[in-house]
Amino acid sequence: MKVVIICRPNDYAVTHANNNYNNNLFRTEVDINKMNNNYECLKSVMNKHMIKYIDLTEYMPDGRNYLDFANMLFVRDTFISTKKGIIIGNMKEKVRKYETQIIKYILQNRLFLNIMYECEEDEILEGGDFIHNDNTSFIAACTRTNMKAVKKLLEKDMFGTDKVVVIYTKNKDTDMYRIHLDCYFGLFNNNNCLLWDELIDKKSDVERYVVEYTRKDGNYVKTSFRNTTLYEYLINNNYNVIPISTNSQKHYGCNILDHPNGVVLVQDNESFSKISNSIMVNFDEIHNMYGGIHCATNIINI
Numbered sequence: 001m002k003v004v005i006i007c008r009p010n011d012y013a014v015t016h017a018n019n020n021y022n023n024n025l026f027r028t029e030v031d032i033n034k035m036n037n038n039y040e041c042l043k044s045v046m047n048k049h050m051i052k053y054i055d056l057t058e059y060m061p062d063g064r065n066y067l068d069f070a071n072m073l074f075v076r077d078t079f080i081s082t083k084k085g086i087i088i089g090n091m092k093e094k095v096r097k098y099e100t101q102i103i104k105y106i107l108q109n110r111l112f113l114n115i116m117y118e119c120e121e122d123e124i125l126e127g128g129d130f131i132h133n134d135n136t137s138f139i140a141a142c143t144r145t146n147m148k149a150v151k152k153l154l155e156k157d158m159f160g161t162d163k164v165v166v167i168y169t170k171n172k173d174t175d176m177y178r179i180h181l182d183c184y185f186g187l188f189n190n191n192n193c194l195l196w197d198e199l200i201d202k203k204s205d206v207e208r209y210v211v212e213y214t215r216k217d218g219n220y221v222k223t224s225f226r227n228t229t230l231y232e233y234l235i236n237n238n239y240n241v242i243p244i245s246t247n248s249q250k251h252y253g254c255n256i257l258d259h260p261n262g263v264v265l266v267q268d269n270e271s272f273s274k275i276s277n278s279i280m281v282n283f284d285e286i287h288n289m290y291g292g293i294h295c296a297t298n299i300i301n302i
Contacts, residue, residue: 002260004053005298009035010069017070024070024095027288034285041282049263059110068098074295078103080130081300083160085116089125092144123149128180132161133190140167140181154220164213173206177250182294188258197243200231242274252292265293
């Protein structure tokens with residue numbers, strides 16, 4: 001059974017992080033009451049639409065310094081769940097390094113789930129860079145996740161999909177609105193996707209390119225090469241690409257939760273208008289922490 005995992009934001013940790021919000025990866029100071037209202041709104045929507053979820057707050061290890069929890073709300077980033085199993089990531093930013101150990105402890109010792117692999121120190125992997133459907137895994141090695149991690153997962157055949165599409169950029173892009181794949185690309189209903197319109201037929205400085213790998217006899221073999229844009233790849237592979245404006249993209253328009261029961265949770269008016277079965281969730285204050293609904297959720301099999 002597929003279950004969404006979430007984690008209530010820690011009031012004390014966020015209050016402390018507000019004192020130096022840049023170092024804690026926030027856009028600005030966060031209003032604690034509004035943040036909690038956003039979180040309750042997410043839970044209320046999931047309850048209404050019978051989406052099963054687990055709040056990891058109930059499973060936190062004892063004795064951990066609460067300052068480690070400022071970004072634990074964003075459970076997407078600490079691990080990925082491929083068709084083959086759970087892979088514990090490794091965060092690029094020092095302020096988030098401890099989160100992977102917390103999530104590993106909870107998944108193994110509280111939820112009794114098997115961990116297939118844990119990234120090594122030089123392998124940087126953050127879950128916001130990973131999205132998949134039944135047939136294809138998309139993983140970005142741009143701002144946070146690095147190619148060492150991607151290559152290791154390819155070598156160990158850990159994706160479980162027929163294809164793996166590795167996304168990269170030719171120019172360094174550290175904009176916090178684009179740190180992860182799920183900030184500018186959102187996949188739903190298997191072959192429909194939202195894509196930031198700056199990446200559509202414009203060849204901009206922030207263009208994303210892809211290399212495709214196809215699984216053959218247990219090994220991934222490179223089947224397409226450099227200079228194919230993400231948009232070109234999607235069109236050539238029969239995805240229905242829905243453009244999202246820059247205004248919407250900065251409001252986490254692409255950062256959606258596509259649930260297996262057919263419900264798509266969104267937080268932006270443009271996305272809401274373009275996805276017929278979408279449900280609106282108020283997440284505005286959590287956006288000040290540089291994250292959205294996809295960032296604050298993950299899906300596991302239990």
